[in-house]
Amino acid sequence: MRFIWKPLNKILLILGILLTIVGYLIMGSGDKTISPVILVVAYVIVFPAAIISGFKKSSE
Numbered sequence: 325m326r327f328i329w330k331p332l333n334k335i336l337l338i339l340g341i342l343l344t345i346v347g348y349l350i351m352g353s354g355d356k357t358i359s360p361v362i363l364v365v366a367y368v369i370v371f372p373a374a375i376i377s378g379f380k381k382s383s384e
Contacts, residue, residue: 327378336374340366 347362 325379328380329378333374333378336370336377340370340374343370 343362343366347359347366350362351359
């Protein structure tokens with residue numbers, strides 16, 4: 325298996341970074357109900373999706 329950077333990987337990575345920043349900014353403003361949901365989505369769904377979607381099976 326080989327990792328290849330595609331436009332989808334870059335978009336998902338940027339989305340994950342933005343969600344992480346937004347989650348921490350919301351948490352810093354005092355709202356502690358929605359920020360953990362945003363951070364869990366970023367860390368558990370978006371970042372792994374950005375990594376997994378970049379793998380290509382090498383045919384030998």
